[in-house]
Amino acid sequence: MAVVPSSTNLNDWDYWDYRRRLWRDMDLVDWDLPYWKRLARFNSSPDLSRVIVGKDGFEANVDVHPFKPYEIQVKTVGDTVVVEAKHDKRRDGDNYVGRHIVKRFVLPRGFYPNDVRSELTSDGILTIKCPPPAQVERSVYVRQVGLPYLSIKN
Known part of the structure; x- marks a missing residue:
């Protein structure tokens, strides 16, 4: 009530x-x-990064539009993808502006860091992709034993 x-x-x-x-x-x-x-x-600059893990694999989007392509670095450290973008202070009118961002994304279990790829769109969205791990099929050997199941159970 x-x-x-x-x-x-x-x-x-x-x-x-x-x-x-x-x-x-x-x-x-x-x-x-x-x-x-x-x-x-x-919050003057909301975080526009987005992470999707699905049947198509791992995908992360990061907004890096203030940076030029040569100022962006993507690297893998263990099972972590690190995105770093930095430009030194430069004159912007009467002020000096310097930007530096670092984003870290942990790959899900089973994903291989060597398969990580990145793409930068013309509007400044960096897309990081990693394909899902391959499903491995293997044959299991069937071993025949001498005693029947019922005699083993009793």
């Missing part, structure tokens, strides 16, 4: 208006904080 304010003076619309005002005012709670703490609430 929900707790609802009860008053003979409130109708249903007043209750919903109260809830709307409450949520609106909660957004203003941190405005008395210094500006650097308020900015922490807003």
Whole structure:
């Protein structure tokens, strides 16, 4: 059972208006904080990377559009794929801008790091692919024993 304010003076619309005002005012709670703490609430560069593991294998997409192809490096360390993109400080108007990102993806069990391939699209999306491990079929030798099963069981 929900707790609802009860008053003979409130109708249903007043209750919903109260809830709307409450949520609106909660957004203003941190405005008395210094500006650097308020900015922490807003993510100016959301992580656009995406990982898919399916029947087609492993696939990871990373947005590296601010970087040129020669500034991007993809390498494997053990069962981990490491994507590193870096460009040194360069002049951007009145400022100097330098960027450096590092992303690590762990390959699922059974995937081979030597099979990892990467592609860069014209809009700056780096796609890392690794095919699924091959299903190995093998024959199992059938050995015939001298005693029948029923005599072994008793």
